[in-house]
Amino acid sequence: MIATHYIYWLIIVLMMSGLYIVLSHGHLLKxxxxxxxxxxxxxxxxxxxxxxAGGTAPIVAPGIETYxxxxxxxxxxxxxxxxxxxxxxxxALAVRIFREYGTLxxxxxxxxxxxxxxxx
Amino acid sequence: MTSEIELISxxxxxxxxxxxxxxxxxxxxxxxxMLAALFSLVIACLFVVLDAVDVAFTEAAVxxxxxxxxxxxxxxxxxAREAVTPRRRLWPAGIGSxxxxxxxxxxxxxxxxxxxxxxxxxxxxxxxxYLLESQNDIGVPNTVTSVLASYRGYDTFGELAVIFxxxxxxxxxxxxxxxxxxxxxxRKLLLADYRILRVVSKIxxxxxxxxxxxVQFHGDYGPGGGFQAGVIFASGFxxxxxxxxIDNARRVVPRWLLRVLISSGLLLxxxxxxxxxxxxxxxxxxxxxxxxxxxMGQHVGILLVELGVGIxxxxxxxxxxxxxxxxxxLQ
Amino acid sequence: MTAPSLVGSAGGVLVLVGALVTLSGGVGLLRMPDFYSxxxxxGLTDTAGVGLIALGLILRAPDWGVVVRLLFILLFLLLTSPxxxxxxxxxxxxDGVRVWTDGEPRR
Numbered sequence: 238m239i240a241t242h243y244i245y246w247l248i249i250v251l252m253m254s255g256l257y258i259v260l261s262h263g264h265l266l267k268x269x270x271x272x273x274x275x276x277x278x279x280x281x282x283x284x285x286x287x288x289x290a291g292g293t294a295p296i297v298a299p300g301i302e303t304y305x306x307x308x309x310x311x312x313x314x315x316x317x318x319x320x321x322x323x324x325x326x327x328x329a330l331a332v333r334i335f336r337e338y339g340t341l342x343x344x345x346x347x348x349x350x351x352x353x354x355x356x357x
Numbered sequence: 358m359t360s361e362i363e364l365i366s367x368x369x370x371x372x373x374x375x376x377x378x379x380x381x382x383x384x385x386x387x388x389x390x391m392l393a394a395l396f397s398l399v400i401a402c403l404f405v406v407l408d409a410v411d412v413a414f415t416e417a418a419v420x421x422x423x424x425x426x427x428x429x430x431x432x433x434x435x436x437a438r439e440a441v442t443p444r445r446r447l448w449p450a451g452i453g454s455x456x457x458x459x460x461x462x463x464x465x466x467x468x469x470x471x472x473x474x475x476x477x478x479x480x481x482x483x484x485x486x487y488l489l490e491s492q493n494d495i496g497v498p499n500t501v502t503s504v505l506a507s508y509r510g511y512d513t514f515g516e517l518a519v520i521f522x523x524x525x526x527x528x529x530x531x532x533x534x535x536x537x538x539x540x541x542x543x544r545k546l547l548l549a550d551y552r553i554l555r556v557v558s559k560i561x562x563x564x565x566x567x568x569x570x571x572v573q574f575h576g577d578y579g580p581g582g583g584f585q586a587g588v589i590f591a592s593g594f595x596x597x598x599x600x601x602x603i604d605n606a607r608r609v610v611p612r613w614l615l616r617v618l619i620s621s622g623l624l625l626x627x628x629x630x631x632x633x634x635x636x637x638x639x640x641x642x643x644x645x646x647x648x649x650x651x652x653m654g655q656h657v658g659i660l661l662v663e664l665g666v667g668i669x670x671x672x673x674x675x676x677x678x679x680x681x682x683x684x685x686x687l688q
Numbered sequence: 689m690t691a692p693s694l695v696g697s698a699g700g701v702l703v704l705v706g707a708l709v710t711l712s713g714g715v716g717l718l719r720m721p722d723f724y725s726x727x728x729x730x731g732l733t734d735t736a737g738v739g740l741i742a743l744g745l746i747l748r749a750p751d752w753g754v755v756v757r758l759l760f761i762l763l764f765l766l767l768t769s770p771x772x773x774x775x776x777x778x779x780x781x782x783d784g785v786r787v788w789t790d791g792e793p794r795r
Binding site: 238241242243244245246247249250251252253254255256257258260261262263264266267269270271273274277280281284285286287288289290292293294295296297298303304305306307308309310311313314315316317318319320321322323324325326328329330331332333335340341342345 | 366370373374377378380381386389390393396397400403404407408409410411412415416419420423424427428431432434435436439440442443446447449450451453454455457458461462465466468470471472473474476478479483484487488491492498499500501504505509512513516519520523524526527530531578579580582584587588670673674677680681684
């Protein structure tokens with residue numbers, strides 16, 4: 238079990254470190270970084286399913302018999318660029334939040350909004 | 358799986374874990390962003406070890422390139438130091454992640470052994486189709502490209518639409534800049550004062566764009582394609598904006614041009630799909646583009662579709678960077 | 689020993705030396721007292737370390753296509769790494785980072 242599955246476990250450890258950063262930190266940019274770490278680890282898990290022992294990259298060439306599976310690579314390839322686009326959307330929201338409340342700390346922003354409501 | 362590859366991946370995993378710990382411990386966010394870039398780069402190395410060269414290429418260009426620059430720009434716009442994380446947040450977060458991780462590890466026991474040849478993924482008939490039949494049907498050596506642009510072209514169309522939407526949303530959120538707000542002061546990017554930087558980057562621009570074109574059109578035969586090429590194009594413009602200032606970069610790639618590029622790439626992709634429908638095939642069925650010689654049709658279809666992807670990705674990434682860099686710093 | 693394997697082992701030696709230079713750069717990055725000397729150590733890994741490794745790999749390349757690609761990589765590294773080091777040092781100078789003198793505590 239250990240010899241055949243430890244790669245998955247290492248990937249899960251990485252994933253959880255990303256989740257921990259998202260959950261524990263209050264700074265929105267740090268949360269986005271954690272989300273990116275989490276996301277990269279998920280991509281790694283996907284790609285690891287396609288790997289074949291002794292295989293090469295799925296670019297067909299004469300004399301090569303074993304190829305790793307191309308489908309996980311395709312899915313992850315597009316997902317990386319989409320992930321980048323959505324991250325920048327998150328960054329744009331963070332910039333607007335900073336403009337509104339003068340802070341990127343989640344707790345301070347919530348307090349600022351609450352006091353705004355009581356004032357109104 | 359040979360032992361050298363195992364050793365390499367173990368070392369890379371060790372670096373990744375240390376980097377992740379560093380990210381959560383650093384309170385200076387510039388350092389954390391640089392560590393996140395390192396994380397992406399090491400992940401890209403792992404993708405190479407796992408035989409996904411196209412993915413590694415994309416991850417290196419996106420994670421260590423554009424993403425880092427964007428985060429640094431946002432840091433310059435906001436506060437670059439994090440408050441001390443209160444202890445009451447640490448414990449629930451730690452317990453939550455350990456529990457989730459334990460569950461996932463427990464679940465991973467049902468997965469097939471890593472690298473097994475007889476796993477369901479490898480035995481599925483579609484594997485044979487992608488790797489062998491694609492050579493007769495499409496005739497493109499890089500099966501990642503043929504799956505991306507042809508077999509799963511509809512899926513990729515959706516992904517491109519997501520990128521388009523996200524880019525449009527960022528532009529909507531940030532394009533409004535109050536011109537006469539006294540709180541804001543024009544940010545001065547003075548990198549052009551560094552003569553060495555200016556000269557070297559001037560030498561490099563043609564090569565960056567040439568390389569992007571190579572990646573764009575060589576994607577059929579080697580790692581590459583529209584997504585990677587788009588990101589490399591965008592990083593060329595980002596470098597220009599960083600060194601010569603955003604106003605000069607705007608003069609090279611004006612706002613209207615970016616808007617046209619962003620939408621025309623997606624339109625080109627959809628247009629190829631509609632054309633194949635008009636010619637009697639189904640949506641994005643490139644065989645219909647050249648009925649007498651289907652492989653030719655596939656080649657033309659993949660070329661056009663990848664071009665559309667490249668144009669939209671380059672446009673969206675460049676526009677996002679420009680709109681972030683255009684904002685003024687709160688003094 | 690035949691000629692190709694001699695070239696191959698020369699390439700191996702170059703890669704090894706490059707790795708050692710990179711290691712010394714890493715040690716320098718941790719041990720040097722201030723920013724400017726650390727930039728010096730980092731510049732070492734960028735140029736000498738990577739340059740030697742690329743040269744070694746050229747000697748071990750399986751065909752000419754790989755050699756040409758490695759040469760391009762080497763060329764661009766030689767162009768960009770010193771520029772990056774220069775920009776780093778320049779930025780630190782503009783930011784007012786002072787040079788470390790003997791006897792001061794490490795920064």
